[in-house]
Amino acid sequence: MSKNFCNQCGECCRNIPVDFENQLVFFDGIQPLNEDFKSLLIPVSKTKNITFCSCKYLLINKCTNPNRPEMCTNYPSSPFAYIKEGCGFYGEIFSKLEHIKQKIRKLKEEIISYESLPVIDKDTQKLIAHHQAIINKYKQYGSELW
Numbered sequence: 001m002s003k004n005f006c007n008q009c010g011e012c013c014r015n016i017p018v019d020f021e022n023q024l025v026f027f028d029g030i031q032p033l034n035e036d037f038k039s040l041l042i043p044v045s046k047t048k049n050i051t052f053c054s055c056k057y058l059l060i061n062k063c064t065n066p067n068r069p070e071m072c073t074n075y076p077s078s079p080f081a082y083i084k085e086g087c088g089f090y091g092e093i094f095s096k097l098e099h100i101k102q103k104i105r106k107l108k109e110e111i112i113s114y115e116s117l118p119v120i121d122k123d124t125q126k127l128i129a130h131h132q133a134i135i136n137k138y139k140q141y142g143s144e145l146w
């Protein structure tokens with residue numbers, strides 16, 4: 001991020017959604033759950049396949065871990081970071097995400113215009129496939145609905 005907007009509320013370190021079955025954590029985007037990060041987690045509640053966890057190093061609102069894993073020191077680096085209410089990064093992440101969504105909407109508009117041509121030649125088909133591949137890249141974040 002361009003600036004450190006962290007207000008040290010500690011919210012990102014509690015109720016972290018984790019899919020233990022598929023070894024995924026919904027933190028700085030959807031990330032593989034590595035052993036370093038897994039070792040910090042204390043399960044708090046569960047809904048279907050998602051377990052909400054807090055970090056064992058979170059003391060009141062403060063991180064007490066002298067060796068924070070990379071996932072923590074980088075957070076939030078992705079426009080798909082899971083941002084909690086009150087997080088100082090909300091505005092920046094929101095605008096980055098909107099920027100990506102606008103690009104995807106533009107690609108979808110272009111696909112519609114290509115598909116409405118009377119004849120779709122091979123080059124146009126390639127272009128449609130290329131655009132669709134980019135849209136699909138963000139599918140896990142809901143790009144089909146943007």
Ligand code: SF4
Pocket residue numbers: 005006007008009010011012013075076084086087088089
């Ligand atoms: S939720 Fe945001 S503001 Fe709060 S500690 Fe985490 S990064 Fe900082």
Ligand code: SF4
Pocket residue numbers: 012013040055056057058062063064065068069072
């Ligand atoms: S190590 Fe610190 S920054 Fe990382 S999740 Fe735990 S409390 Fe938060």
